[in-house]
Amino acid sequence: MIKFFLMVNKQGQTRLSKYYEHVDINKRTLLETEVIKSCLSRSNEQCSFIEYKDFKLIYRQYAALFIVVGVNDTENEMAIYEFIHNFVEVLDEYFSRVEPIDEFPKICSALEPQQACFSPDSSSFKGAASTTPIY
Amino acid sequence: MVVPSLKLQDLIEEIRGAKTQAQEREVIQKECAHIRASFRDGDPVHRHRQLAKLLYVHMLGYPAHFGQMECLKLIASSRFTDKRVGYLGAMLLLDERHDAHLLITNSIKNDLSQGIQPVQGLALCTLSTMGSAEMCRDLAPEVEKLLLQPSPYVRKKAILTAVHMIRKVPELSSVFLPPCAQLLHERHHGILLGTITLITELCERSPAALRHFRKVVPQLVQILRTLVTMGYSTEHSISGVSDPFLQVQILRLLRILGRNHEESSETMNDLLAQVATNTDTSRNAGNAVLFETVLTIMDICSAAGLRVLAVNILGRFLLNSDRNIRYVALTSLLRLVQSDHSAVQRHRPTVVECLRETDASLSRRALELSLALVNSSNVRAMMQELQAFLESCPPDLRADCASGILLAAERFAPTKRWHIDTILHVLTTAGTHVRDDAVANLTQLIGGAQELHAYSVRRLYNALAEDISQQPLVQVAAWCIGEYGDLLLAGNCEEIEPLQVDEEEVLALLEKVLQSHMSLPATRGYALTALMKLSTRLCGDNNRIRQVVSIYGSCLDVELQQRAVEYDTLFRKYDHMRAAILEKMPLAERDGPQADEEAKESKEAAQLSEAAPVPTEPQASQLLDLLDLLDGASGDVQHPPPLDPSPGGALVHLLDLPCAPPPPAPIPDLKVFEREGVQLNLSFIRPPENPALLLITVTATNFSEGDVTHFICQAAVPKSLQLQLQAPSGNTVPARGGLPITQLFRILNPNKAPLRLKLRLTYDHFHQSVQEIFEVNNLPVESWQ
Numbered sequence: 078m079i080k081f082f083l084m085v086n087k088q089g090q091t092r093l094s095k096y097y098e099h100v101d102i103n104k105r106t107l108l109e110t111e112v113i114k115s116c117l118s119r120s121n122e123q124c125s126f127i128e129y130k131d132f133k134l135i136y137r138q139y140a141a142l143f144i145v146v147g148v149n150d151t152e153n154e155m156a157i158y159e160f161i162h163n164f165v166e167v168l169d170e171y172f173s174r175v176e177p178i179d180e181f182p183k184i185c186s187a188l189e190p191q192q193a194c195f196s197p198d199s200s201s202f203k204g205a206a207s208t209t210p211i212y
Numbered sequence: 213m214v215v216p217s218l219k220l221q222d223l224i225e226e227i228r229g230a231k232t233q234a235q236e237r238e239v240i241q242k243e244c245a246h247i248r249a250s251f252r253d254g255d256p257v258h259r260h261r262q263l264a265k266l267l268y269v270h271m272l273g274y275p276a277h278f279g280q281m282e283c284l285k286l287i288a289s290s291r292f293t294d295k296r297v298g299y300l301g302a303m304l305l306l307d308e309r310h311d312a313h314l315l316i317t318n319s320i321k322n323d324l325s326q327g328i329q330p331v332q333g334l335a336l337c338t339l340s341t342m343g344s345a346e347m348c349r350d351l352a353p354e355v356e357k358l359l360l361q362p363s364p365y366v367r368k369k370a371i372l373t374a375v376h377m378i379r380k381v382p383e384l385s386s387v388f389l390p391p392c393a394q395l396l397h398e399r400h401h402g403i404l405l406g407t408i409t410l411i412t413e414l415c416e417r418s419p420a421a422l423r424h425f426r427k428v429v430p431q432l433v434q435i436l437r438t439l440v441t442m443g444y445s446t447e448h449s450i451s452g453v454s455d456p457f458l459q460v461q462i463l464r465l466l467r468i469l470g471r472n473h474e475e476s477s478e479t480m481n482d483l484l485a486q487v488a489t490n491t492d493t494s495r496n497a498g499n500a501v502l503f504e505t506v507l508t509i510m511d512i513c514s515a516a517g518l519r520v521l522a523v524n525i526l527g528r529f530l531l532n533s534d535r536n537i538r539y540v541a542l543t544s545l546l547r548l549v550q551s552d553h554s555a556v557q558r559h560r561p562t563v564v565e566c567l568r569e570t571d572a573s574l575s576r577r578a579l580e581l582s583l584a585l586v587n588s589s590n591v592r593a594m595m596q597e598l599q600a601f602l603e604s605c606p607p608d609l610r611a612d613c614a615s616g617i618l619l620a621a622e623r624f625a626p627t628k629r630w631h632i633d634t635i636l637h638v639l640t641t642a643g644t645h646v647r648d649d650a651v652a653n654l655t656q657l658i659g660g661a662q663e664l665h666a667y668s669v670r671r672l673y674n675a676l677a678e679d680i681s682q683q684p685l686v687q688v689a690a691w692c693i694g695e696y697g698d699l700l701l702a703g704n705c706e707e708i709e710p711l712q713v714d715e716e717e718v719l720a721l722l723e724k725v726l727q728s729h730m731s732l733p734a735t736r737g738y739a740l741t742a743l744m745k746l747s748t749r750l751c752g753d754n755n756r757i758r759q760v761v762s763i764y765g766s767c768l769d770v771e772l773q774q775r776a777v778e779y780d781t782l783f784r785k786y787d788h789m790r791a792a793i794l795e796k797m798p799l800a801e802r803d804g805p806q807a808d809e810e811a812k813e814s815k816e817a818a819q820l821s822e823a824a825p826v827p828t829e830p831q832a833s834q835l836l837d838l839l840d841l842l843d844g845a846s847g848d849v850q851h852p853p854p855l856d857p858s859p860g861g862a863l864v865h866l867l868d869l870p871c872a873p874p875p876p877a878p879i880p881d882l883k884v885f886e887r888e889g890v891q892l893n894l895s896f897i898r899p900p901e902n903p904a905l906l907l908i909t910v911t912a913t914n915f916s917e918g919d920v921t922h923f924i925c926q927a928a929v930p931k932s933l934q935l936q937l938q939a940p941s942g943n944t945v946p947a948r949g950g951l952p953i954t955q956l957f958r959i960l961n962p963n964k965a966p967l968r969l970k971l972r973l974t975y976d977h978f979h980q981s982v983q984e985i986f987e988v989n990n991l992p993v994e995s996w997q
Binding site for chain 1: 270271272275307308309450456457460497499500503504507536537538539540570571572573574576
């Protein structure tokens with residue numbers, strides 16, 4: 078089960094955060110700083126899965142942006158890894174750039190159909206992106 | 213004047229422009245004040261913009277609870293832009309803890325029944341994110357209706373909402389179970405994916421659903437087979453694998469359905485083999501599917517050939533250069549190692565290779581797997597690798613590694629000596645990270661291996677001489693040196709090169725440990741006790757030890773002070789018992805991690821079975837004379853019975869002080885004799901558990917200028933009492949307050965008869981022999997009542 082989804086830049090500032098379980102607001106910033114610290118300290122050759130407290134972090138770096146997903150033990154890490162990439166590809170295709178800094182509300186809503194089933198469901202997003210007039 | 217509000221983009225730019233945290237906070241606070249004012253004014257036109265800004269600020273971590281009511285207003289409005297932001301705000305700001313969330317139930321209900329697809333989509337999204345149990349119950353019928361709608365967009369969202377509802381309210385499964393069968397026939401992948409997730413949830417929560425859905429296993433198999441053999445499709449293919457996400461999800465469901473169920477597992481066997489062999493593994497997507505397949509094979513009752521295939525796939529993963537793949541391989545092998553131990557053993561060399569990785573996650577997994585793979589045949593090789601790893605591993609892994617090594621050594625040690633060596637090595641490299649009971653275990657082990665005493669103590673002495681900072685090592689070494697100090701000084705041990713160790717060096721080392729600021733209080737306790745034990749093992753005089761012990765009698769640490777005072781008393785009053793008390797410990801039982809120094813000590817005192825030396829014969833005949841004096845013409849002679857083996861029960865109490873009950877009110881000492889500087893004092897002890905018993909300690913002190921030599925003290929009591937004399941601590945009292953002589957009398961008085969005591973002293977003083985006979989008057993009443 079996905080616990081949270083973060084997009085963080087290299088300086089450690091959160092660009093996007095989405096929590097799927099309730100976390101207190103002051104604990105969130107703490108969590109984010111710790112998570113970012115552990116991801117930023119990894120080098121390129123190390124593997125993308127980190128164990129942090131009682132869940133796993135799966136992260137992927139795109140230029141200056143880190144995307145981190147926190148999951149519990151039951152998830153297939155490699156599928157989540159693939160999912161991150163898929164998400165970025167879709168965003169790229171839709172917004173024609175990988176730095177979605179300004180489209181915050183749209184991105185947030187865009188994450189809903191995917192995470193609502195707590196599993197990658199990006200094909201649906203593709204479909205949604207093409208048929209709906211919302212976005 | 214109305215200030216035009218910022219657009220969201222402008223706000224974001226402003227926040228980005230802030231150079232410091234304080235500046236950012238300023239910007240945000242100013243903006244929040246504007247937003248609050250705007251909400252109060254109730255401006256409907258710009259409300260959505262304000263809320264959007266508020267949501268952004270919330271995401272950065274600032275409080276935004278005052279926007280909750282605005283979300284409701286926005287949701288209720290008819291404009292789509294308003295609704296969109298309103299629902300988003302509801303998802304982010306409202307949740308079960310706030311009662312306000314129930315207010316949107318009605319809005320959602322209206323929106324769901326209106327039939328405008330985007331709006332329905334929004335409402336369903338919100339419901340699936342933050343729907344509480346009450347909301348789910350209320351809206352379940354609406355959602356069910358939408359499951360059968362023609363539009364795939366809405367249907368897909370409805371299924372996802374159903375998944376969330378099942379999670380919140382498992383009773384609703386009866387509502388959502390029937391449509392699933394029909395939904396499985398869909399071709400739209402999004403719907404399929406949602407349906408599979410829904411079925412997975414249903415099966416996980418209710419065994420009845422599980423049985424129901426076993427029927428659809430063939431159908432699932434068919435779907436997966438189509439996917440695998442489908443070939444390239446633009447819409448669903450990711451790096452050559454068609455819809456890996458759907459495949460992974462189906463595999464997961466098959467895993468749940470096939471667990472512990474022979475029939476379903478059989479149906480799946482072919483398919484799993486097919487997936488495993490046909491998937492393209494050059495890219496990550498393929499590997500993800502393969503990994504899920506392996507997990508499924510491991511969990512269901514698969515054929516043996518299939519399991520071997522799974523292990524081989526994992527082995528191949530291990531050799532892959534991509535670290536992510538190696539990581540998942542190590543994780544799954546760890547799960548497998550319980551059931552297919554021999555299969556995993558074949559990959560042991562590769563696993564050991566991974567130990568040398570610099571990557572922290574990988575090395576941790578490799579460590580766990582290596583520890584699980586240790587067995588009696590490979591224990592020596594594995595231990596070598598693991599010890600090499602221990603020396604170079606990152607600090608957070610050290611504790612796990614050390615305890616793992618110690619556990620494995622305990623289970624599979626080929627010889628005791630190897631075991632001791634291993635533990636020693638672990639203590640020297642990672643001493644501070646071992647578990648607390650490692651010390652107890654090691655002392656137990658060494659104690660039990662009699663032939664290795666000399667070897668162990670020598671090695672420990674060398675290790676201690678080099679480094680006194682690793683506390684567990686110091687504790688064990690101090691204990692060993694105390695116990696086996698005589699073997700250390702004996703100098704001959706075939707297994708290590710001979711080292712001539714001086715008594716003074718040993719004492720100096722222990723003193724260094726005592727004084728070092730790195731030593732924990734527990735370590736100091738060990739060192740002090742060891743010093744004390746050495747007073748009997750070493751043949752030199754004990755002055756140095758006595759000095760140290762008396763210094764620590766005023767130490768600030770209560771535990772240490774107590775020990776020092778006890779040991780000091782041991783030297784002064786109970787010197788004759790010192791050898792017996794401090795002799796080699798018997799092997800303590802292994803009673804788990806609670807065994808500690810205190811328990812061992814009290815056991816030691818209680819288990820003493822060595823008799824204090826038997827009194828000499830001549831005393832008996834002279835006593836008879838005394839008795840004649842006391843009782844007049846009495847034919848009955850009381851022959852002093854042979855000495856009872858157990859020494860002063862009083863001393864056991866003394867050593868047991870922390871846990872013993874408070875001693876009874878002490879009887880005051882009595883000075884019974886004084887002549888030219890030579891004094892005789894009596895001290896009385898009535899042990900509480902034996903009211904008939906009275907212990908008298910006679911102390912002879914000498915404050916004169918001449919030594920007292922050949923000192924002998926004898927006693928007699930009335931017939932109804934029993935008297936036992938124990939050997940005195942010596943028969944010389946040096947001049948000017950030298951070491952006094954002490955002697956213990958045991959008197960049994962079961963009838964509580966009045967106590968009378970007659971003493972006879974003979975000694976040489978100033979080159980004259982002195983003989984004194986007298987009866988002790990003023991005996992305190994408490995001594996016999």
